[in-house]
Amino acid sequence: MSELIVAEKAPGKPAFSRRLFRLFKRKKVSDENNVAGYLFISPWLAGFLLLTLWPILQSFYLSFTDYPLLREPEWIGFKNYSQFAKDPLFLKSLSVTIAYVFFSVPIKLFFSLMVAILLNRNIRGISFYRTMVYIPSLIGGSVAVSVLWKNMFGLDGYINNFLSWFGITGIGWISNPQTALGTLILLSTWQFGSTMIIFLAGLKQIPKDLYESSGVDGASKVRQFFHITLPMLSPVIFFNLVLGIIGSFQMFNSAFIITQGGPANSTYTYALLLYDKAFKNFEMGYASALAWFLLFIIAILSTMNFYASKYWVFYESEGGKSK
Structure with a gap:
């Protein structure tokens, strides 16, 4: 170290020694910065490793085991995955979830887009209106x-009481298999604040x-919407679409609290099946396999969306559609 310092200060020494000294000094400063950075992120890193990555790896291992919680896991290979086709609740829950995603998203x-357009105006009190519209989303997913x-759409709920003024009575929004899933879709639509x-x-x-340019050329509001707003907003639509599909496939709270999967399993979602297998039947291995299959479905759909996006998503920085 002392030789390097002398080489740096002494006149007439080779330029190689001076470059070596600067490189050593720069590396020492870089190492010190790295240590400080790791110290700052260590709480998050520890939480990620212990509370996220480790449970994910454990779940993957348990998906290949028979684990009833009361004894040690027993390795059974792909047996849990091969039982999907034999489980009628699996097929039913998957079809219900797909229908929910297909309509709700x-x-x-x-x-959300229509409300966002209405709130994208320069009028007095617009900030207050935006706040009032967004507030339901702060508590939208709560119990x-x-x-x-559930109380609103019950037989004696507020909706039926209101309809009784017009002579419409006895509608079982939640107890009827034909309308039960629709009430959950309506709740999902009501929770539009974040997307908006x-x-x-x-x-x-x-x-x-x-x-302004299109208005000068005589374009109507409808034409502006389809030829300007939608193309320019397509990356945001794509983002909300992907997040909406992922969130809808994991829908649990509403089905569990409002209908508990009924009536006649018409609202028995995939997440409810996973919950029942894990915490009611104590089939933790089978539940882990269900979770990984759900991850596989979401990954496939997300990949398909990203592939299809190049045909309809417009990126202004690229001067056209995504490549």
């Missing part, structure tokens, strides 16, 4: 809201010059 996206929704905020942020990024 597009309806929620459409409703209290699910209980309130993202849409609103995207609308703010669209240059107003595009609307």
